[in-house]
Amino acid sequence: MSEVNSAVPVHEQPIGTTGLDNRKLGIWLFLATEVMLFSALIAGFLDMRSRGPSGANHVLNIPLTAFNTWVLICSSLMVALSVAAIEQGKTKRLRNYLLLTLLFGGTFLSIQIFEYIHLISSGELTPWGSLFGAGFYTVTSVHGLHVFIGLIWCTLTIIWTMQGKFSPKEFMRVEVFGLYWHFVDIVWIILFTIIYLL
Amino acid sequence: MSHQASHNSDGTQVRAFDSSSKLAVILIGAIAAIAGIVMGVANPFLSNAASSQGIMIDTLFSVLLGIATAVFVLVQGFLLYSIVRFSRTPDDESDGMPIRGNTKLEVLWTAIPAIIVVGISIYSYRILVDIDRPQADHIKVDVTGRQFSWEFYYPDYDIKTSELHIPLGRQARLRLTSADVNHAFWVPQMRMKKDAIGGKITETSITGTELGTYPIVCAELCGAGHAVMRSQVVVDSGPDFQNWIQSQIGAKQRGASAAADPVAYGRQLVNQFGCNACHKLADAGAVGAVGPSLDGMGSRAGAAVPGQSAEEYVRNAIVKPGAYIVPNFQPVMPSDYSQRMTDQEVDAMVKYLLGQK
């Protein structure tokens, strides 16, 4: 009975014909779609930026965002360390690193929301007010949404950790989450440069 | 590509090409070549072009049509021949020839099409350069598309019209833009088309080669009235064109000195603002069928909408066309006449229309 109802086919193996893990192959393909999504958004942003007045990004708070970039890099480090931890079978450490990821990610998102509220309520930069604003809010909000989804994913990974689902032999879900999270970090590294610094 | 031995299951040697299929190949090829040449020369799909650019495009079209017809006949010919020749006899359960490929053939039918399309590209490029080439003595026209009418402005003469006039044999350089959404300026008989896009100027040119009147069509979906966004281009002889220019300048001056002859002025406004494109009005020679007829407006305007005087009704119909829609018609009339027309012009138009009994 349980065999019939199980969602896993009888001889399914995560390691497939090419010797790679399905889930890892899947997440990398997903990241390829994300590359294209952000490229389209960045193309739109650059177009808008080149049409608006130069120096439109001077209203942005660079020290605060540089701090925020540091926060996100820290969260990435935590995820990398969490993978190293589970490789050695240290489940508790894995959990702690993931909790720290949650903390750093949450801080990043809070600062971003704070930045939004400040910019919109002061009227310095709005999505409808200028071309730069349109591009800025579209790109950064999609990134923010990705961070938010990452936080949910991280929470799930913590729950799975506490349920004892991971071991040095089987921690693909941690790796897959990590790949997603690092990618979100990379996007921010690029965005910080082309939106805030250039 | 692995070459399997071409043996049938019973061991007899089979060949992909016997003498009758060789004959068929030659026959299909010959028919394809003849059909291609005939179609290319006759080009039955396009009537004569009315512009020098159109003539060049038609030549290119004929060449492509010839090539396309030949390829078409070739493929359909082989398809039909195979269907007839290789259909299974009712009880035959055996398999066909186990041929997996033929490297020579495959190289050939990759290379030949590639050469053909590259050739077409080069030829197309040369035509493209020719049709885009500006002429020294061209006349300039600024074209503005708006929902749902065309406006033509001649910067050299400072006149604005709703109908395009160009002199025979002289290139007209059109600079297009849009006051609202995207439009596309197209004169089918002249084969030329260009989008009119807000915030930027696009350019195209037409050189009339035959006297006559040709429709201008909007080819980019621009809203409810897209289908009826039309005007026309008139190719005049040189003297006729000059006369027309003078009459337009004269009409403009008369308009500036206001209603010396209110009827003539009204008539002029009807044509200047493009009312004639959609409405019928015998007095002004307008035959549009998209909007309600304006004939006899003066005698029925008073009863059209309860509570509105005849004058209020006509004025509203011009400046707020969406407020009341005549039954069986669509709300497609441009709503920006209150901005495009001066108060004076609206007054004159109302007066003129009320005079149509």
Add this chain to the structure above:
Amino acid sequence: MNHVDPVEAEKAVKPHRYPTSRTYILVFVALVALTILEVIVALIEGGLKAPLLLGMSAIKALLVILFFMHLKYDSRWFAFIFFAPMALVIPLIWISLIR
């Protein structure tokens, strides 16, 4: 791409060649240092500013990809999947910048 490199497959099955925590921390330090450098470069004006900034952020992105995401240690397939789209990104961004 017709057959699977056995070494490649071996790597994928036993992903225990990942870097140690020490490497991660070194990468982290480099990332932070580059960020600080970027902010400093952003303050100065000059023709070199844009290429410098873009170069530094590209290096940062590469560091994360190669070490945090293990692309340096993992199957080449993943690198191919991730970097191949970049070839398409170039015309896309370039086209939208032309007037």
Add this chain to the structure above:
Amino acid sequence: MTADAVVGTGLIRHGGRKFSDYFIFNTDHKVIGIQYLVLSFTFFLIGGVLAELIRTQLALPTNQVIVGSRYNLVLTLHGTIMIFLWIIPAFAGLANYVIPLMIGANDMAFPKLNALAFWLLIPGGLLMMASFAVGGAESGWTAYPPLSVTTPLGQTIWAIALQFIGFSTIFGAINFLVTIFNMRVPSMGLTQMPLLAWAVAATSIIIVLGTPVLSGALLMLIMSRVLGAQFFTPAGGGNPLLWQNLFWFYSHPAVYIMILPGFGIISEVLPAFSRKPIFGYKLIAFSSMAIAIFGFLVWAHHMFTSGMDPFLRVPFMITSMIIAVPTGVKIFSWLGTIWGGKLRFTTSMTFALAFISMFVIGGLSGIFLASVPIDIHVQDTYFVVAHLHYVLFGGSVMALFAGVYYWFPKITGRMLDERLGQVHFWLTFLGFNLTFFPQHLAGLQGMPRRVFTYAPEFTALNLMSTLGSFLLAIAILPFLFNALRSLARGKVAGPNPWRAFGLEWTLSSPPPVHNFPTPPVVDGDPYGYGERPIPGPVGTPAGPPAPAPAPSASGGN
């Protein structure tokens, strides 16, 4: 149900055992395939009704059936539904059903993601219908701004619906790629894969790289409509061409998303009914990949008259011309496949042959459109409408029907009636040509597309077209009747009614819930006609071909 409670999966099931299993979140690729097919076919009927509305209005230039913005709404929804809710998901459904079977897998790589991809179509489809009810999606399926920024509320709902559908196809494509490259039985090398698998892989690559760009563009459109962002509005300094670039960066490759699986199906059907191996396997497989990659370098040929940089038109013209070569290669290879065969004119085969015949016309008119000077004349005219319908109806839909007639016995275990099938085919073929061929002429002679009225001289051509479309509407009835009747009373098919190669034919019809009890062994590509014996049903050794259950009455000739 009790077992479900035990594993704690609630509504999640695997495998279809009873009717209601097809209405829940089921993770079996075969169930999901059928769900896709039925849903997309429903939308085909809806899109068809809209098409008939359009043709009724256009029968005469003075008709007042649907005019103005209502006409624009109908044509927008017709295009969007047919592309995003019929052709793409219908191919996804067919591939979902047969691809795992063809490569010897027991399911897709990610069964739950597979189900999720399908179920995302439900909100997508419902929102699409809601946008129709609300009204406002009146700017064509291309939704060019600024018009699409100023249209009423329905346009926003339309854009959100497309986002859902976009996620659905992206998840589906990732799943297909992982499945095809990683779930093959170990004995099946890449060049022993069925060509449909190559085609679906190429399609999925396009989706993975293209669809996110559409998502990004749609997001900008939604931002513009909801928050007043000025991306595309010239009045605010924005750039209407940005949308066109991003849109066509996805939507031209999307044309190949809609045709490549069709190519794959034809490559399966022709060998089986010609009793010959496919001609030039490697070239066909390679050309699919070439199309997938080259497809991304041609998008601006939709913008030759748009005011893009005039010189840039030239490289785009050349790439657009060159992409015709891999397509032509396929056509020639198919002709090589049937040459010297023992052709059997089953309905599936007739649809496949008609596909070649009709697709050639669409391909050739594509060459005209790729040539910039001719495109200047015919861009945005009925010539384009004719071209795209020859490619998408004469191409994709014909291929889809070839595939449905081919795999229906596998999916349901019962044969479709061949006589009704032939009626369906001939009505479709005649109706299709009567509808769309005259449109070439109308376009060349000056009729723009997306108009509810036209100059009186086009009346004869349009009337012909409308009559043809009524014929097409009638043509679908014998198919519907046939499918429903055969489900209940069709002749029992047996595992391999066509005596075809391919792993799917070694299984019972319909296949067991978990497909292959033991991993099958592959000894060559599935086109070994005339070379090796047809493999017997699973568990039996390959032997002499089983006597064919003759494909019913009028099947042969």
